[in-house]
Amino acid sequence: MHLKQYFQFKERNTNYTTEIIAGITTFLTMAYIIILNPSVLSKTGMDFDGVFFATIIASVVGCLFMGIFANYPIAIAPSLATNAYFAFVVVISMGIPWQEALGAVFISALIFLLLSLTSFRQAVINSIPSSMKEGISAGIGLFISFVGLQNAHIIVASPSTLVTLGNLTDPITYMSLLGIFISVVLIINNVRGALFLGMIIISIISFFFGYISLPDTIFNTPEFGNTFMQMDVIGAISHNLFTIIFTFFIVTLFDTTGTMLGIAKQAGLMKNNTFPNVQSAFLADSIASLVGAIFGTSPTSPYVESSSGVASGGRTGFSNIIVALLFILMLFAAPIAKVLAEVPAVTAPALIIVGFYMMSSLSRIDWNDMQEAFPAFLIFLLMPLSYSITDAVGIGIITYCLIKIFCGKFKQVHPLLYAFMLLFIIQFVAIQI
Template sequence: MFLNDKFKFAERNTTMSTEIIAGITTFVTMSYIIIVNPSVLNKAGMDFHGVFIATILASIIGTLIMGLFANYPIAIAPGMGMNAYFSFVIVLGMGIPWQSALGSVFIASVIFLLLSLTSFRQALIEAIPPSLKAGISGGIGLFVAFIGMQNAHLVVASPATIITLGNFSEPVAYMSILGLIITIILLVNNVPAAIFLGMIITAIVSFCMGYITLPSSIFSLPTGLGATFMHLDISGAFTPNLFAIIFTFFLVTLFDTTGTMIGIAEQAGLMKNGHFPNVRSALLADAVASTFGSLLGTSPTSSYIESGSGVAAGGRTGFTSVVVAILFFFMLFLAPIAQVLASVPAITSPALIVVGFLMMGSLNNIDWKNIEESLPAFFVLFWMPLSYSITNGVGAGLILYPLIKIFRGKMREIHPLLYVFLVLFIIQFIMMNH
């Protein structure tokens, strides 16, 4: 009776058993993040075990708040794309210590948290044109897929052409191709948890071929959080180079989270006359998770589009999210097997490539025949992977879009905040070259 009143099972035409099945479905579909996120952040020099625990705890915190307070069947975990941006661009590309990068995540998350309590959040969402939002999401997808290709050695650096095909006779390359084919077969046949199952099947094949060995034990008590917990450097984040990074973390998290939440709510039939009920609690769930995640030692969190698999299985209430959080908790004791799986690029790279592809679905929302809208989105789309920076892609779009409108005599169509972004990113690009 209590659960029915709390989660409104009857009102939303669902049952506890249906919600449990939905929660299990969502968890299995998105559980690849438990392996992939520590693997990506480990490349930035962060301790694998620390990030592994931080990933799970941040996911539990955000997903529980989403379930208990917002009552939505939406799961939260560290976002794909932002983790790659954290490791490969900020830490490895710019040479910024991961502690300072975590500090920038903390600042962006606190800003997100505070703005989630105000109407300014909605103004920011409305300020960015839909075409640019779609371009940002698609560009991040290309960037993530590109990193997956690199890790798999399917593309490599070339002095003559900058980039070229890798040597497919290398074990890491042909095993990655095998893993990618397995995952694609599962995906096109609509197999639930295709990405996760693809990783597991590839791991089994790799084990049979002698490329990986099983750990001495599969289970262990959670250890290692001390290597990342409270190691963020907030003062180090207040540098000119990181201002744009903080803005990018905030902006992408805001759009990604809001867009995913609205999409899942529409799929579940929970939107009311185009209105997103209890949106403040839903946004707070992600903001709080990102804030605590930066303290624990992980990149920004985001609402997961994989929550749609749970909704398709019948999930309609926050109890689905509670089930997901409980299952995340049990994963705390599987660090040894997770580390083995994460250590093999052929297991994690196909996941990055496929997730990147799925993120590009947003490009359908761009009117490619309208050059004023599509050209800035195009620059966002290709500039991210080619400049190896999400910040550069976002900046290119936010500069070009208002300039095109100005030269077309449509200044009144531009939200005032876009002029602010225009000036800030011009200054950022000038400072980068000095």
């Protein structure tokens, strides 16, 4: 079968040139993850080269599977939402070894894979009220931005008020502020790959000011590092990391579903308000997460940046193959990526701006309905303040269920949500004992 026929070029009114341009556009808008993901995860003690390699391999597998078998122009790579949770909450805050955290990622991905073959996945999605889904998304965005502000030294610890404004004369701070400004201006002017280009520009400026030293070699042969096959599944189970596994699963589920539906609608690929070939699309993400855990990275997710490729005319999985090929080329750029990742002014602006994008979810909450809005508000507020996505989601679910019960509307709550509430109550009680 000819490639044009396989990818349905005629049915989707596209051609090779359009798909190639779309693939390049998508890659440029999400290329920041190549630097940002190893930068975040290496703070846990994970080997930078290993995470760099895992990031690219997981992205390549996800993009190829999504492109070839699902035929969608939806790129996949490690998620910033879950890598921040993995690094700053699970490993750094909770003190769980990164090997066990990878084990939790592997189990979560395996569950996601199995549920993608059944209708239970849809039941879980339906059990969570839309207001809480939006609250979770916005809360993760605020959490990611908060981490970025800390890394940039814009927000620092304070013994009297917990946090305060940092020293604006600190080179890290003012260079990060400059990086934010550059990226925001590029985005406002609709420059393709604005985030990635912003990182490159601030890197060049930092180099001329002496804040970056070039490595001995810009390119080298890919290295596995020490993260390959290091996931500790037995450790994750024996240390009762079930709430962490649950959090990885829930965040990935919502992130994946929302992004896929949004991009499919944008591309005009929905049929009778349904998502054709959705099973293959979900399998692509779950397989990428499994591969990522094996090689050494946090869960993957479809990237909303794929919308830039769709806006450029991408309508088929062929554009995803282009994205995968470009990721493969980046395998040889680990030395320069490692240098850039160690400069907060390069990575912090991207974290802050990605968080900003996720905050748009707040506009879809009905703030006039307190029964729906208040639990979502708690989730959104508590994620950065408690430094825990799990605790925030748990408190939000418990609050939502209790409000519905005491308002006589308990029948409006999906039975699965009550099950989640009981699990979180047990977890919170166990922590206190």
